[in-house]
Amino acid sequence: MKFTVLDKFGPAISKEMIGLFFEDINFAGDGGLYAEMIENRSFEAKDAHGTPGNFYTVDDNGYAWSAYSENGELPRLQIVGGTPLSEANPHYMRITASAAGQGFKNKAYDGIVLKKGLEYNISFYARPVDYAGKGVKVSIIKDGEIYGEEIVELKEVAEYMPFADTDTEIPEGEWGEMIRSARKSDDGTRVRKNSWTKYEAVIEARDNVRGADFVITLDDAGVVEFDLISMFPGDAVAGVFRKDLFDALDDIHPGFIRFPGGCIIEGISLENRYRWKNTVGDIKDRKYIPNLWAFQDDRFAKGDDVQRPDSHYGQSFGMGFYEYFVLCEMLGAKALPVLNIGAACQFRSTEIVPIDSAEFDEYVQDAIDLVEFANGPVSSKWGALRAEMGHPEPFFLTMIGIGNEQWETKYLDFFERYERFEKAIHEKYPEIQLVGSAGPGIDMSLAKDAWNFYHLKEKKNDFCYAVDEHYYVSPQWMYEHVNFYDTYPRSTGVFAGEYAAHPEDKENTLEGALAEAAMMTGFEKNADVIKLASYAPLFNRVGHSQWKPDMIWFDDANVYLTPSYQVQKLFANNLGDMVIPMNDQEKEFQKKKIYISASRKASGELIIKAVNAGDEDFTLELDYENGDLVEGAARLQILKNAGEKPENMPEPSEIVEKEVELDGKVKLQAKTFTVITVL
Numbered sequence: 001m002k003f004t005v006l007d008k009f010g011p012a013i014s015k016e017m018i019g020l021f022f023e024d025i026n027f028a029g030d031g032g033l034y035a036e037m038i039e040n041r042s043f044e045a046k047d048a049h050g051t052p053g054n055f056y057t058v059d060d061n062g063y064a065w066s067a068y069s070e071n072g073e074l075p076r077l078q079i080v081g082g083t084p085l086s087e088a089n090p091h092y093m094r095i096t097a098s099a100a101g102q103g104f105k106n107k108a109y110d111g112i113v114l115k116k117g118l119e120y121n122i123s124f125y126a127r128p129v130d131y132a133g134k135g136v137k138v139s140i141i142k143d144g145e146i147y148g149e150e151i152v153e154l155k156e157v158a159e160y161m162p163f164a165d166t167d168t169e170i171p172e173g174e175w176g177e178m179i180r181s182a183r184k185s186d187d188g189t190r191v192r193k194n195s196w197t198k199y200e201a202v203i204e205a206r207d208n209v210r211g212a213d214f215v216i217t218l219d220d221a222g223v224v225e226f227d228l229i230s231m232f233p234g235d236a237v238a239g240v241f242r243k244d245l246f247d248a249l250d251d252i253h254p255g256f257i258r259f260p261g262g263c264i265i266e267g268i269s270l271e272n273r274y275r276w277k278n279t280v281g282d283i284k285d286r287k288y289i290p291n292l293w294a295f296q297d298d299r300f301a302k303g304d305d306v307q308r309p310d311s312h313y314g315q316s317f318g319m320g321f322y323e324y325f326v327l328c329e330m331l332g333a334k335a336l337p338v339l340n341i342g343a344a345c346q347f348r349s350t351e352i353v354p355i356d357s358a359e360f361d362e363y364v365q366d367a368i369d370l371v372e373f374a375n376g377p378v379s380s381k382w383g384a385l386r387a388e389m390g391h392p393e394p395f396f397l398t399m400i401g402i403g404n405e406q407w408e409t410k411y412l413d414f415f416e417r418y419e420r421f422e423k424a425i426h427e428k429y430p431e432i433q434l435v436g437s438a439g440p441g442i443d444m445s446l447a448k449d450a451w452n453f454y455h456l457k458e459k460k461n462d463f464c465y466a467v468d469e470h471y472y473v474s475p476q477w478m479y480e481h482v483n484f485y486d487t488y489p490r491s492t493g494v495f496a497g498e499y500a501a502h503p504e505d506k507e508n509t510l511e512g513a514l515a516e517a518a519m520m521t522g523f524e525k526n527a528d529v530i531k532l533a534s535y536a537p538l539f540n541r542v543g544h545s546q547w548k549p550d551m552i553w554f555d556d557a558n559v560y561l562t563p564s565y566q567v568q569k570l571f572a573n574n575l576g577d578m579v580i581p582m583n584d585q586e587k588e589f590q591k592k593k594i595y596i597s598a599s600r601k602a603s604g605e606l607i608i609k610a611v612n613a614g615d616e617d618f619t620l621e622l623d624y625e626n627g628d629l630v631e632g633a634a635r636l637q638i639l640k641n642a643g644e645k646p647e648n649m650p651e652p653s654e655i656v657e658k659e660v661e662l663d664g665k666v667k668l669q670a671k672t673f674t675v676i677t678v679l
Contacts, residue, residue, distance in 0.1 A: 002621040003585060005598060005606060005630060010579035011528030013599060016255025016334050018572035021498060021534035022324075023262030024315060025293050025546055028539035031109045032554065033245050034319040035236035037120075038214060039064040039109050041229050041316065042284075043079050043091040048294035048311045052348030055268060055295050061091045063312050064108070068215050070101030075218075077104055085125050085196045085227040088278075088287040092227035095218070100133070103217030105141075106229070110543070110556045111211030112140050114147050119234035122150065122201040124216075125227045125284075127194065128157050133220030138201055142212035148203040154224075155197055196227065202234075210557055228284055238330065240323050244559045245539070248552055249331060252569050256334040258401065258497060258534055259324045264292045264315075265338055265404045266345040270353065273340050276370060279320025280385060286317040292345065293546045310544050322386070325374060325395040335374070336435065336532070338401030339367050341417045347440075350411055355420065364424045371397060371429050399433045400425065405470060405498075407439035407446040408453070415453045422463060433465035435495055435532075442469045442484075458491045466493035466531045475501040475515035479613065482518050482595055483587065485526040494529050498536035500549060500564065508549040508650035510641050510671060513563030517639075517673040518611045520571050521597035525586070527579050535568055542649070553650055563653040566639050567673060570655065574609070574637070574675045577602045594618055594668065606630070606678040612668040620666045629664030630678060636660055639673040 022028065030036065045063035049056055061079040069075065076096040084090040095104060114120070122138050131154075139149035214231060218224060232239060237246040260274055267273035278287050294313035321337065328335040342353035342363045353359040369382050374397035376383030386392070402421045406414045418436055425432055436454060439446035450467065457463040471477075478501050488494065499519070501512035516535065523530040540550035542560075551568065553560040576599025586596045593614035599607050612618050622630035638656045645651040668674055 001589065001592065001594075001619075002623060003589065003596060003608075005608075005622065005624050006581055006583065007625045008581050009600070010525075010581040012578055013524065013527040013575055014255070014531055015575070017523070017527065017530065017533060017575060018252075018254065018568060019256035019258065019333060019336070019532055019534045020249060020252070020254045020538055021262070021536045022257055022259045022538050023536070024260060024264055024291060025262065025537050026539055026550060027109075027310070027313065027541035027544045028537070029319050030314065030316050031544070032539050032541055033241055034316075034323075035232050035240060035242040036316070036318055037108050037112060037231040037233070038106050038229055040106075040312070040314070042089040042227060042288055043093055044089050044288035045312050045314055046290045048290050048313070051296045052268060052345075057290055060312065062093075064106055065093065065104055066107075068103050068105040068213075068217065070217060071099060073098060073102065075102035075104070080225075083194055086282075086284045088285045089227075092225055094129070094223065094225045096223050097218045097221050100220050101217055103136070103215060105213040105215045108212075108214050108231075111142075112209070112214050112231075113556045114140060114205035114207070114209045114212065115233075116205050116208045118205050120148070120203045120205065121232045121234060121239075122152075122203060122230070123198060124229040125196045125198050126154060127196050127225040128154055129223040129225055131218070131220065131222030131224050133218055133222060135219055136224070137217045137219065138203065139215045139217070140203065140205075140209070140212050141215050142209055147207055147209045147212055148205050150201040150203050152199050152201045154199070238326055240319060241327065245552065245554060246330075248559055248561060248565070252565075252572050254331055254333045254572060256336050256399070256532060256534075257324070257328050257331070258336040258338060260321075261338065262404060262537075263345045263347065265340050266292075266343060267340075268292045268295050268345060268348050270344050270351050273344065275366075276321045276337070276339070277366065279317040280322045280373065280389065283318055286320060288314055288316050291315050292348075310546070313544075321370070321373070322389050322391070325397075326391070329395060334399060335395060335397050336399045336401055337370060337397070338404050338435075339363070339370070341403040341406060341414065341421065343403075343406065343412055343414075343417075346406065346409075346412065352412055355413055355417060360417075360420075364421055367400060367402075367421055367425055368428055370400070371425070371432060398431070399435060399465065401435040401437075401468065403437045405440050405468075406437045408449055426462060430462065434463070435497075436464045436467050438467045438469045440470055442471050454492050455489065464492055466495040468495045468497040470498040470536075471496075472498070472500055472502050475503060475512050477501075478515040478519040479590075479593075479595075482522040482590060485522060485529055488526070488529045490529055493531035495531060496523065496533040498534070500535055502549065506548045507645070508553070508562040508564055509645065510563045510639075510651050510653055512549060513567045513639070513653070514611050514613050514671065514673055516564055517567045517571070517609070518595035518613060520567070521586070521595045521609055521611065524571075524575075524597040524599060524609065525579055525582060535564060549650075560650050562650040563639065566653055566655055570637055570639060570673065570675050571609070574607055574677065576600050576605075576607045580606075592618065594620070608676040608678075609673070610666075610668055610676065611673045612670055614670055616670050618668045618670075620668050622662070622664055622666065631662050631664060633679045634660050634662045635677045635679065636666070637675040637677075638669065640669060641671065
């Protein structure tokens with residue numbers, strides 16, 4: 001069967017078409033891309049219970065921590081408040097040790113992982129209350145064996161005494177002697193009593209280990225308080241991102257990143273919502289909250305008080321909006337932050353902020369201030385904060401998403417809210433492109449209502465750059481809807497913001513990935529309407545799933561790249577500059593379970609993407625419009641199965657790459673996705 005490459009050019013393909021959608025689900029943030037190894041580092045953990053409409057949290061500030069001793073007798077651990085390191089996170093640990101060698105340990109998600117020879121950066125805040133010891137020992141221990149340790153010397157405490165820091169005349173007697181002693185001890189090398197001091201250390205791994213404990217022990221009896229205890233691998237990218245996960249993202253070369261969600265933008269309640277201003281500035285001042293995904297989703301509830309296995313899942317916001325912008329910059333991707341419109345998650349709540357209220361105005365102002373944070377001069381309020389955090393240059397933000405998966409209802413006036421945001425943002429920043437929502441599914445009347453709204457406003461050309469459509473569907477649905485966008489109006493763009501093929505078992509399989517690749521050929525041939533597209537969700541920590549399937553799986557030490565990841569990588573790394581029209585040829589191939597798109601680079605390279613979803617090999621014949629065969633040097637990249645699927649893990653797959661001499665034919669193996677680049 002012959003495919004003819006026409007000597008014509010269709011629409012341009014956006015360089016940022018294929019991107020990433022990041023939501024902190026499945027431990028994607030804390031315990032995932034954010035390289036912090038300590039769990040509940042600021043002692044603010046909460047235990048999440050219940051379902052939407054019937055949920056609550058219980059303080060469990062000591063979660064992930066427990067007493068430890070080298071000599072058998074355990075110290076007393078208390079989680080206390082009163083004089084915190086930061087009012088944003090008011091709890092801290094107080095340890096009372098009766099002997100040297102007593103301390104505490106952290107379970108660190110699934111345990112500490114060390115790589116032999118790699119250095120790890122330790123930091124913590126400490127405050128000796130009544131302690132005669134010289135320091136503390138930080139160790140990584142498993143089954144009694146030490147895999148790395150470092151002694152951290154604590155600064156001596158200058159005892160507090162009224163009038164000791166003034167030039168007042170010293171009285172006679174015992175009181176005067178105490179003042180003299182206090183003045184002498186406060187020589188600048190000691191810390192004031194009740195003040196927090198940050199300590200740092202580096203531990204080099206003596207050997208490889210998994211499942212170890214992070215341990216701090218005192219070298220004497222006494223009372224010491226601790227807060228914000230941290231451990232990062234020395235190879236963390238920018239000191240923030242877990243290297244193997246960052247590298248997996250970098251290999252895709254994404255055109256954009258949509259962040260931070262997803263449902264967590266809205267929260268299970270407005271109190272639980274994502275507030276970008278709480279995620280910037282000093283780490284210690286970023287207020288910890290329970291993650292929305294720690295609560296039981298009502299679609300999976302089995303009782304009135306069902307508790308998730310990961311009910312302590314939280315957000316420390318160590319990876320906040322500043323870090324997201326840095327991530328985009330490092331990956332060469334455009335930033336697409338999405339903001340709350342004054343409503344909690346519509347799947348879980350009817351809680352909203354009235355549109356004609358000062359509270360709603362704050363949501364709108366947050367959007368305006370975000371542009372200033374990203375792009376404003378260092379002389380501006382939010383631009384100054386960006387500079388203070390280490391980035392005086394602007395981040396060159398160009399897009400903002402208004403709401404996540406919102407739709408118009410009797411109680412939620414989403415359309416009017418969008419208009420309020422649009423007007424306010426464009427009055428000050430007319431260059432910013434806005435992304436609107438079409439609700440939770442493209443085959444629902446809600447999506448049609450949304451499109452009717454955006455189409456009514458099309459006479460204002462900058463009203464909406466693209467409409468965010470979401471669909472989690474069966475592989476068969478995708479095969480049947482490859483041509484879905486052929487008849488879409490071209491006046492407003494589409495953002496396929498969340499999509500994935502869901503096989504019956506909700507697992508990552510080659511079957512699902514091939515259906516996604518087929519659908520993406522439809523994206524590419526309709527590049528004049530599909531401006532952006534991102535698979536969802538992005539990450540899944542093995543054993544900590546709230547949603548499957550996902551693009552990248554990982555555990556404490558490994559990364560598992562799914563067939564869906566390979567499809568995204570092949571598309572993103574093989575985008576042409578211009579679509580080659582196919583004059584409906586592709587529809588005849590689709591009857592044979594062959595799905596095709598074609599494009600050409602400005603340099604002249606021809607790129608053909610072809611999915612063979614059938615059970616038999618297929619010979620694809622290729623010629624040009626003038627009758628000449630497509631011949632010469634070419635590169636084939638073939639995504640195929642690579643073995644049996646392990647239980648509860650992604651199906652193995654591989655990309656086989658080879659250089660060939662084309663003779664007008666390419667064999668498409670059964671159940672494969674092939675990228676043909678004619679050089």
